[in-house]
Each structure stands twice: as C-alpha cells, then as structure tokens.
Amino acid sequence: MSSSSAPLVLVPSSINIDETFAVPHIVRPGETISSLDLTSRPGGKGANVSAALGLSGVETWFAGNVGSDATWPLDELKKRGVKTDLAGVLEGEKTGRAFIQIGEGDGENSIVLLKGANFPSSSDVTPDSVSSQLPRPPTHLVLQNEVPLSTTASFQSHARKEWQGCVTVWNPSPLPTRDELxxxxxxxxxxxxxxxxxxxDLIAALSEGEAGGDKEEPEETMRRLSSIESMRQLPWIVMxxxxxxxxxxxxSGxxxxxxxxxxxxxKQVxxxxxxxxxxxxxxVSSVAMLGGKGLPAEREVVEKCLRRAGVAAAMAVEIKGAMESIPGEERVEQRMK
Ligand code: ADP
Incomplete structure (x- = not known):
C-alpha cells in the first residue's frame, strides 16, 4: 500500500474531563455534603473513540478543543498514539467537564455537564482548517454528537464532496432532535x-411508527429501521x-x-x-486496516470486523473507567486466538 492511500482516521469531536465524586448519597437541594473521593479522568465520546482507534494501531487525528485551563486530556490521547496537532487550546474557554456524583450506598449517579470548549463561542474546527494541516486526505471520518451539530454536518458534507472515497461513520449520540434527524x-x-x-428513537423520529423500545426483538427493530426511506440505501447500519x-x-448490491x-x-463485568x-x-480500525477504498459488503469480511470490535469492547467492560479500560491492539489479537 502506498503511503498516500494509507488509512488516516479523522475524529472532529468532543473531549472532556470526567470529575467523579464518591458521595454517601446524591446531594439534595440545599444540602452540603463531603465527597469521600474525587477522580479526574479523560473522557468525552470523541476522545474515547480516538483513544480506541489510536490503541488499535491505525493513524488517528483528533480535531476538537480544550480550554486553556486544563490541557492534560490531550496528553492522554497522545499516550495512546493519537495525533493531537489539530486540537485547539482555546484561551478564555474551559475544557468540557462532566461532574459525576456516585452514591456509595445505592450506586445511583447524577451528572452535570459543562460543554465548555466543545461548544466554543468562536473559532470551531472546520473542514478547511483541518484539510490544510493533514498530511493527506482522511480515508475515514468518525462523527458523534457532542460538538455543534452544524460542525458535524459540515465535516460529513466535506468528506463526501472533497475527500474522495472517504468512509463516513456517525454514532449520533446523544441523539439529535426529531427535526435535526x-x-x-x-x-x-x-x-x-x-x-x-x-x-x-430514530425510527420514531423518522417515521410515523411506534418507538418499539428495548423489549422488541433486535431483528424487528433493525427491519423497521432499515426499511425507512432514508435508511434503505445506507451501506452499513450497525446496532x-x-x-x-x-x-x-x-x-450488498x-x-x-x-x-x-x-x-x-x-472475564468479568x-x-x-x-x-x-x-x-x-x-x-472503524478493522475496516480501515483492510486497505483499499470503500466498505466491504461480503459477509465473512464484515463478520471479522465486527468480531474484533466485539472482543475489544468486551475487554473494555472488564476494567473500570472509560479511556483507561480500552485495550491495546496486541491484547485484542491475543484474546481473539
Ligand atoms: P452503548 O454504550 O453505546 O450503549 P453497548 O452497550 O451496546 O453500547 O455496547 C457496545 C458493544 O460493547 C456491544 O455491542 C458489545 O459488543 C460490547 N459489550 C457491551 N457490554 C458487554 C457485555 N456485558 N458483555 C460483552 N460485550 C459487551
């Protein structure tokens, strides 16, 4: 494979600090309580997916923003092999944060989110600014929904129009509104x-049908989702x-x-x-490492990609934390034997 077609995954998305307080119970209105502990961990869906990509061994560029108050989450990405040269450090903005209370007694949690630099008041990342700094066009684009949806949409459109053959991937979480969808x-x-x-929820937003919910057989949910007009032509729907x-x-054809x-x-959850x-x-890493342009549609090849992803995700549930629990490529290969 020539270096000009070597996989390059771009993730223009979110990065946070997860501040977790271990409290006797979730604080009530008007109450003051002492936390038993505080752990500060890197998080945000964009950072987590980038870490997984970096650890899996594929060239990964993260393009999101932190505030100048706390830049260390970017170091955590670098440690996992992710390139952070495109990430912005915004003066006067704060790094996004999730303040999480976990009740020691019952394990209940409550979360306060600060979007911070993920929703900057000015100078968000743009496809043009990113393009001029990348060594070559991305072969894979990974999108979520923890930065402005207009930014996410502009990257998807740019990829389709300007980055020939770039595979666009969207995990729309948290789910946009019905009108946005x-x-x-x-x-x-x-x-x-x-x-x-x-x-x-997507079925309910895009069709007049009922939501169905988690109780429905997955095959039925997928049948209803994939028969919606706008979904019919989608190359891959992964649930x-x-x-x-x-x-x-x-x-497939x-x-x-x-x-x-x-x-x-x-081994344990x-x-x-x-x-x-x-x-x-x-x-995405498994697809990217197949080389070539586009997506495979052959059952055996798709199964292989899904299997590697499933093994890595199962390994991640064995360990506490989000980014800390993501396994490296060698451990995943070992487990797959
Ligand atoms: P989300 O956190 O986005 O809701 P899921 O809970 O569906 O995602 O988990 C994503 C994937 O992680 C699953 O498809 C599965 O492969 C793996 N996974 C999650 N929980 C477990 C588990 N308890 N045992 C094995 N694999 C799991």
Missing part, C-alpha cells in the same frame, strides 16, 4: 452506529446490543443482508462505560 443528509453517510434504544452483541444490516454477531464473553466507543473505534 429529519433534515440530516443521510445520503452522505456510509456507516450508522446506534444502540437499540437509539435505533428505536449494538450491549451484553447481547451486535446486529448489522449491510447493503441492493439487497440487505443481516449479520448477527454474538458477544465475546468478558466491572464497568460498561466506554464500551460503545471502544466498539466503534475498533470497528
């Missing part, structure tokens, strides 16, 4: 990744099912083939935070 340019998208709850594995609907991948069994981002990162 209805006006989304679905024809610019190659891979949609959702969990079953998001799939059900993650937590401990039940994953279901994919692949457009106009027909849709359904692929069900059973879960890899974790300690913390499922970050499993979805680990899955998405390793899935």
């Amino acid at each position: 209805r006006s989304w340019k679905w024809d610019e998208l190659d891979v949609l990744i959702v969990n079953q709850g998001e799939a059900a 993650t099912l937590g401990a039940r594995g994953v279901l994919a609907s692949i457009n 106009g027909d849709r083939i359904l692929i069900s991948q059973p879960p890899h069994k974790p 300690r913390d499922t935070t970050g499993a979805g981002d680990t899955f998405a990162g390793y899935l």
